[in-house]
Amino acid sequence: MDNNPLTYILTTAKLDATGHRWLAALSGFRFSLKYRPGVNNRDADALSRRPYTTEWTQLTPDGVQALCQGTERRVKGGIEAEAIGVMAAAVPEFYCNPMQLRDENLPTFSRQDLKADQARDPLIALTIKALSANQREILLTNSPSGARLVYKEWERLKMLDGVVYRRGPSTSAEEIQQLFLPTKHRESVLRSLHDEHGHLGAERTFKLVRDRFYWPCMRAEVESYCHYCLRCIQRKTLPTRTAPMSHLQSQGPMDLVCIDFLCLEPDASGQGNILIVTDHFTSYAQDFSTKDQRAPTVAKVLMEKFFVHYGLPRRIHSDQGRDFESRLVGQLLELLGIQKTRTTPYHPQGDAQPERFNRTLLNMLGTLSNVEKQSWSRHIATLVHAYNSTESDATGYSPYRLMFGREARLPVDLAFGLSLDQTSVASHRNYVDRLRKNLASAFEQARLTSGNREQRNKKEL
Template sequence: MVLRALHDQHGHLGIDKTYGLVQDRFFWPKMRETVEQYIKTCKRCIQRKTLPVKAAPMGHLKSNGPLDLVCMDFLCIENDSAGIGNVLVVTDHFTRYAQAFPTKDQKALTVAKTLWQKYFVHYGLPNRIHSDQGRDFESRIIKEFLSLLNVNKSRTTPYHPEGDAQPERFNRTLLDMLGTLPHVEKRAWSRHVEAMVHAYNCTRHESTGFSPYFLMFGREARLPIDLRLGVSSDGSRLVSHYQYVKSLKQNLQRAYELSTQSAAKLNERNKRRYDAKVKYREIQPGDKVLLRNLGVPGKHKLADRWKDILFEVVAKLPGLPVYKIKGPEGRIKAWHRNHLLPVLYSQEELQKGNEESENIFAPPVRGMEETVQDCNVERAKEKTLESTDRSNEWWMVLLLLLFFIYKAPAYSAALYKTLLSSHLPLLP
């Protein structure tokens, strides 16, 4: 095939470049359409060149109050002088109240001890804990630990941090804050984490309109400058316990309503901005898809963007853009829609396409000579037709000139010059 030689064996160039190569050498009817269709269905081009797109609308985790949903994640930083290079970040989804605990490793036992000793005994047990699919968060130790405490566990889909966005955003904020430390202090950054996190919790949050500290405890934190300048009014008047609880309840109820409304508006604005870039296409059970080539170790600039294994869609999780897919070995996995590429060919065709493209400088295929001859014959016929058309047009000009000479001799000389100059390129 011509296209196999000028596309598959010519570096898998794009439509315009491949069409240019073909056009310079051959001709057949609807040649451009043939080239486009061939390249759009090229297996190697699909695996390597098809860019991942946002294929599913944005979704949001929902919570109804403090400690209804707690998210956790690990932040990795270069080791400090104490050998600490990890931070376990725990964020309350409703209040945005965050805590960060430096650790030397990410082992499941370390996670369990830190949650119990530094979070649960201070703030109480959450209704649900949400994390990514890190092996330490999904280990048997964590499952049994949370099951013992009757705490529910949920997780994001693989390689989709948007499903657990709060820790990701806080991680960036914490890194920016630690990055402002003097060079000498950065060597012992773990000693500054608690103070940085407290400063974050005392600051009004964009999404809620309140500080995380206030939404968690019902009052603003008293800072050193408040005491020095006497600007804090907390404790300035005596009230009974009953009055304090009543006032606290009213204030928190109003604050929760306002923060929920503010967060909903921000989420809706972010969703509109995100969904504007989404090219959504629903996939159905039984459809064939490729899986995005993620988690490739080391440098992978030359790696295919999509794996060479064809998966079948089994089911869609209710209310989520997450699909269960089954590979050739029968194992079922759950993946976000953004990491799936619908295709129309079979596993055998995919493997055949990869095998044919292993050597892009392979010798010409059988039948190539006949194809070249046929195309050259077509081009010769086309040139003959063009030459005939030009000759016929020239004879029409001569007949028209003779007619005017016979009918109007006075204008014949000027007319002859005009026609000759305007049709000179038509001479055979």
Template sequence: MLSLNDPVISQIIHQLETGETSPPTVRQEMPQLSIFLRELRKLEFQNGILYRKRQVGEENQYQLILPESLRAMVLQSLHDDMGHLGFDRTLDLTRARFFWPKMALDVEQKIKSCSRCVCRKTLPEKAAPLVNIQVTRPLELVCIDFLTIEPDRSNTKDVLVITDFFTKYAVAIPTPNQKARTVAKALWENFIVHYGFPEKLHSDQGADFESKTIKELCDLAGIQKVRTSPYHPRGNPVERFNRTLLNIKKHLFLETNCSYFKGIVPSVTGLL
């Protein structure tokens, strides 16, 4: 088994089974061993697999002790394959399933070295100040952004969030992908035909939002396309609704284990 092939984990299993402590020379050669030994009371060896037990509320959660050889693969799955979530969310997903020493540092390094995240989120050393956006009426400025969440049972993970900046009214639309044609179709069918044409459409500088398809839609509808400064992606006000959606999804999904895109997204539309 891979766990037994990992020298640190095999030492821990040996100590759990025999009660024999590892010699000081072994602990010096394996710095991570000391961290595991501090967690020894929480470790359990079941059916050939080593787990760490932790208390989450009133329930026990079992984290798989992951061999070092598998950590990079797991981080790729929980970060890259989940839509390049941020540090906190990636760490939460990893910690809910696995345990290894200095996990937070590994997650941080993974995100810092992720080329896609670096391209999308890197800030210059000195950025220009944020501009206070002034609006006076509904549909003067409508903002769009994508929220990517852990997939539900239907394997849906992308949500297009559309917000009227003046009223703070928001619409969340589950989508099969983040392509420009998908954005244009969702924007037209779920917002424009119900509420009318916005004067300005605001987004970050994502390729799909800045595509020819979106430009043609805006030109045909007489909409002015504006975008967030690359220095300040937080200038897009949709992010507040995204946090609301994530918080509601997190609590309801843990209770119901449902397909949250069918049950939660329609329920929180309009909350901001």
């Protein structure tokens, strides 16, 4: 282009609402902007100045009918679309991607299925040949794409019952066995761990994939998939600054619980409020949809849906809303022996954790389809579970693991027969001993990670 200021539209340009809307529409395409002076930009000038001499053609009724017959209604995978025949080259590659239209359940694969799929994949078949002969140099002879990267991972590759795995990095004492995933299954795995898992960010999605699978250039492929996800582009915005330090301190699970209300437009069932309950130490969150924000509702939800399932916390922290500061809630907490603290007026930073979770939850709700948004209360529990089962930047562990001592089992784990807990136990006592040791190590690492993050934020501010 011969307009130099337009080259900054993707980086430092200050746009109004209309400009951001146009940019969001263009974000679904892969393109780069390069400046070319007008003197050298004759190709574009020639196209815009090309004489147009074609005259209008009068169509007969039969011709109009023939054109109309070229338009057909197709129904595939529960999605209706009207299409008229066009050249394949005229359709951008991004919109030809079938991943955006599929609505399928992930099938279940047996070990024999995985062995057959790996044997049919050229790169994995070569890896199997090299492992069977114990000769890594085989990966360098007539090697397909990615073989040199697999060559560097030779010491971490192994075969279990005829299936190739890679020994992956782990934040716990247990070793992760990453399945060497064939190319044909990568799209369905990314769809399961991103599209069907709340459309979380690229880093969280990559960690979910990394804990289960391996293939060359995996991070770049995951980042590209999330970057060009249409729903993420339409809904999510980039953060403008680092969150300030938190003054609240907790020593373990259920030591400090933060509560807050998130108010939304009522859905078809009449639900318009969400009581958010988060454990400060583990970042584990729970949501409870309510029709109002009255004190009896808060007391009933806390007692019947939270305390009886997770136990009593030592402290509960909230803002100064009338529902949280009511006599009824105060008497309930006093009866149970729970200490109540609160923020200063009009200072949401004092209850930062649920406020930050609210922003994440709103982004996840925003990625729902228009039909799903009409009944958002039916999907919110699944979205919160997706958040709890992904690794948190603040602790280095998933909230689910810190709360329950193990990772959540996801549909993709059942489909591929994966188990994130590789160690079996002979008795309940052995399980308790191992769980106590793993949780103590995880809690200590979470405290160190959280402290280092606060120090880093302090320097940035």
